[in-house]
Amino acid sequence: LAKTTQPISMDSYEGQEVNITCSHNNIATNDYITWYQQFPSQGPRFIIQGYKTKVTNEVASLFIPADRKSSTLSLPRVSLSDTAVYYCLVGDISSASKIIFGSGTRLSIRP
Amino acid sequence: NAGVTQTPKFRILKIGQSMTLQCAQDMNHNYMYWYRQDPGMGLKLIYYSVGAGITDKGEVPNGYNVSRSTTEDFPLRLELAAPSQTSVYFCASMGGGSGLNTEAFFGQGTRLTVV
Known part of the structure; x- marks a missing residue:
């Protein structure tokens, strides 16, 4: 399992774009990169x-450079409700045995 | 769909007591997981299962046991509860397989206090 490194915490303001970077130098060929969000008590x-390049959905974008040794979660125009802990996970989803969480990034959004 | 259902939501145990945390999913998922989360910390994997009849240890299995007799249910058993097991316990399930958007679904958690 590839080890991931992310900032412990980040602060931003409503309406800003927030980018959270995750390092995963030992990512394997079959590994995907997955991001989770956790609100308090949930x-x-x-x-x-994503696997490579860029993935976008209605919530966020995920940027993955060609070497795949890092990835960036981008949250456009954040609001107070985006205050949460964000986890970056790396693993082979086709085998999907263990899902290991790191410490995550605690994002605080201010008015 | 109910998704992943955990019971109970809250429980207080005395040291040395035993209990079973229940987890059920109605998505016909093969993979199921149990995590614990201590205050201000990330999730730690206790046990996981890749299908009925198959379980394996995670990062912190000591003091816990699991079974998987059906696809739907994955109970977690605490024997001889200790204060160190005070935590919030989350159960999760995932369908598995290849392709994008293979996501895990989590229950709402069980808050356990051992006194």
Whole structure:
């Protein structure tokens, strides 16, 4: 399982774009990159998943460079409700045995 | 669909007592997981299962046991509860397979206090 490194915390303001970067230097060929969001007192919720280049959905974008050793979750025009912990996970979803969470990034959005 | 259902939502145990945390999913998912989350920390994998009759240890299995007799249910058993097991427990399920958007679905959690 590839180890991931993300900032412990980040602060931003409403209406700003927030980018959270995750490093995964030992990513394997079959590994995908998945991001989850967790609000206080709730279970994590899937946000986005990708293998390479760029993936976009209604919530976020995920940018993955060609070497795949890092990835960036981009949240456009954040609001107070985006305050949460964001987890970056790397693993082979086709075998999908263990799902291991790191410490995550605690994002705080201010008015 | 109910998704992943955990019961109970809250429980207080005395040291040395035992209990079973229930987890059920109605999505016909092969993979199921149990995590614990201590205050201010990330999730730690306790046990997981890749299908009925198959279970394996995660990162922190000591003090816990699981079984998977059906696809739908994945109970977590605590024997001889200790204060160190005070935590929030999350159950999750995932369908598995190849392709994008293979996501795990989580229950709402069980908040356990051991006193």
